[in-house]
Amino acid sequence: MLANSCFSTHAQTQSNKLCMLRVDCPVAAGNESMRLRLAGDKRKHNEGRVEVFYNSEWGTVCDDDFNIHAAQVVCxxxxYVEAISWSPSSKYGKGQGPIWFDNLHCSGKERTLALCPSNGIGVSDCKHSEDVGVVCSDKRIPGFKFQPLVRLRGGAFVGEGRVEVLKNGEWGTICDDNWNLLSATVVCRELGFGTAKEALSGGRLGQGMGPVHMNEVKCSGFEKSITDCLFNKEALGCSHEEDAAVRCNIPAMGFQERLRLSGGRNPYEGRVEVLVERNGSLVWGTVCSEGWGTMEAMVVCRQLGLGFASNAFQETWYWPGEVSADAVVMSGVRCSGTEMSLSHCLHHGDHLNCPKGGGRNAAGVSCSDTAPDLVLNPQVVEQTTYMEDRPMFMLQCAYEENCLTSTSGQTPANSYRRLLRFSSQIHNNGQADFRPKASRNSWVWHECHRHYHSMEVFTLYDLFSLNGTKVAEGHKASFCLEDSECDEGVEKRYECANFGEQGITVSCWDTYRHDIDCQWVDITDVKPGDYIFQIVINPNYEVPETDYSNNIVKCRCRYDGHRVWMYSCHNGKTTQ
Structure with missing residues (x-):
């Protein structure tokens, strides 16, 4: 059965039967952060049940005294430019959680719903059968920043990648059944590119994680968004081996003409040289290597159409570039990694500051068509979490490796430390093996784990309060990287035992079990309450990847002093 799409931006429904779209927008109520969204059953993006996020919880609005003026404020x-209509009596289905607003009396001129007179936040005698809904105009306020519902991931070049869509607050993929150029063109145009050059199938640009949101997509080619196309909501039989991808036609922007690699053994490596204007003339010069890292190298490789960065170099004496280009013309470069040109990154401009100079100390890169992509499995974290009180005399090795909080130094040997334990299962969904940056002769022997660690800072474990304050001293966990398990038909290549080669093969995963030393957060000094638990892998970007946005897992965590609950674990930077 084909159905119209329903997509969301920041929410997570408890029912798999509902197809919901949610549009979030931050507003303020006193000192408290508040957001609105539209939710509901089988509808367009510009209509639905009005929901409010307040005090870390989503709730609804009662229909008592609600009118078109209140709907105008919501839209x-x-x-959206204006409200078309509003609907009482839970037309879009009954919501969950508190009813945050009742008896709203808006004039229609208020900047936010929170500024309308009401009974007060959370003061209501309504039931969810009275949840109100609105229909907004599909015309949007110019300049208003909407969160996109589609993105590309895993591509080596601008305008290509695995297609991912946002539904019920969770990014997922599209199954390649019936995937064609018409549907791919809708994606490309939605993202601001030209028509599609290729519609790729079979997970050609890497396998995603999470749900498969769309199957048997059928577009006419004229839709504004892939979410407007018809599709089959059932994705039975689809796996991430069938993830759809696109390559788009992109306009020539001339970025490659102002950057070059010089002195390398092949076109994919060399000293970075930039073309700039000096005293009315265009001259080539080098980039200061102070602070130069993977993110900056990623931008260079993308700008030159050479794919991903494989290494970032702070010394390039072994690549003698053009002597006339030795002078530093760019310093203080800091990139987020998503820029299309090095000139778009933060830098010092005309106020150069590079004490060590250019020449042999200039920045360099090496590029590659492929790269790994590590993704932490959030379900494994959620399902394996538990709490343990462990005697201090059994933690001496962990103490020496700084896996406990600083207060543990004053803990008597016969007392206990309370540990939040969990397993980590890290998948390589990219197109190249994940290999440690350090060479074998610099690996470190770890007595606790009885093997060599090839990356001293591979993961960060932290516990935060709901306002973002760190409440438990998380630690920098080092790992021995190996293939614990692999997809069917894929052979393991890396094993820690006997000083073996380390890494994670494509389509394999490395599991660090909950019962291994240091696979925990020390919560001995944490008070009961609600928290956010966070894991970040490859946090210093030591090894280049196709996508760093999926290197973070966040969970909600509740601790009552005796028990702990871990829930709503998900990939990404936002908290659901």
């Missing part, structure tokens, strides 16, 4: 707050 404008969400970025």
């Amino acid at each position: 404008r707050e969400l970025g």
Whole structure:
């Protein structure tokens, strides 16, 4: 059965039967952060049940005294020009959680719903059968920033990648059944490119994680968004081996003409040289290597159409570039990794500051068509978490490796430390093996784990309060990287035992079990309450990857002093 799409931006439904779209927008109520969204059953993006996020919880709005003026405030707050209508009596289904607003009396001129007179936040005698809904105009306020519902991931070049769509607050993929150029073109145009050059199938640009949101997509080619196309909501039989991808036609922007690699053994490596204007003339010069790292190298390789960075170099004496280009013309470069040109990154401009100079100390890169992509499995974290009180005399090795909080130094040997334990299962969903940056002769022997660690800072474990304050001293966990298990038909290549080669093969995963030393957060000094648990892998970007946005897992965590609950674990930077 084909159905119209329903997509969301920041929410997570408890029912798999509902197809919901949610549009979030931050507003303020006193000192408290508040957001609105539209939710509901089988509808367009510009209509639905009005929901409010307050005090870390989503709730609804009662229909008592609600009118078109209140609907106008809601729609404008969400970025739409005006309200068309509103609906009482839970037309879009009954919501969950608190009913945050009742008896709203809006004039229609308020900037946010929170500024309308009401009974007060959370003061209501309504039931969810009275949840109100609105229909907004599909015209959007110019300049209002909407979160996109589609993105590309895993591509080596601008305008290509695995297609991912946002539904019920979770990014997922598209199954390649019936995937064709018409549907691919809708994606490319939605993202601001030209028509599609290729519609790729079979997970050609890497396998995603999470749900498969769309199957048997059928577009006419004229839709504004892939979410407007018809599709089959059932994805039975689809796996991430069938993830759809695109390559788009992109306009020539001339970025490659102002950057070059010089002195390398092949076109994919060399000293970075930039073309700049000096005293009315265009001259080539080098980039200061102070602070130069993977993110900056990623931008260079993308700008030159050479794929991903494989290494970032702070010395390039072994690559003698053009002597006339030795002078530093760019310093203080800091990139997020998503820029299309090195000139778009933060830098010092005309106020150069590079004490060590250019020449042999200039920045360099090496590039590659492929790269790994590590993804931490959030379900494994959620399912394996538990709490243990462990005697201090059994933690001496962990103490020496700084796996406990600083207060543990004053803990008597016959007392206990309370540990939040969990397993980590890290998949390589990219197109190249993940290999440690350090060479074998610099690996470190770890007595606790009885093997060599090839990356001293491979993961960060932290516990935060809901306002973002770190409450438990997380630690920098080092790993021995190996293939614990692999997909069917893929052979293991890396094993820690006997000083073996380390890495994670494509389509394999490395599991660090909950019962291994240091696979925990020390919560001995943490008070009961609600928290956010966070794991970050490859946090210093030591090894280049196709996508760093999926290197973070966040979970909600509740601790009552005796028990602990871990829930809503998900990939990405936002908290659901």
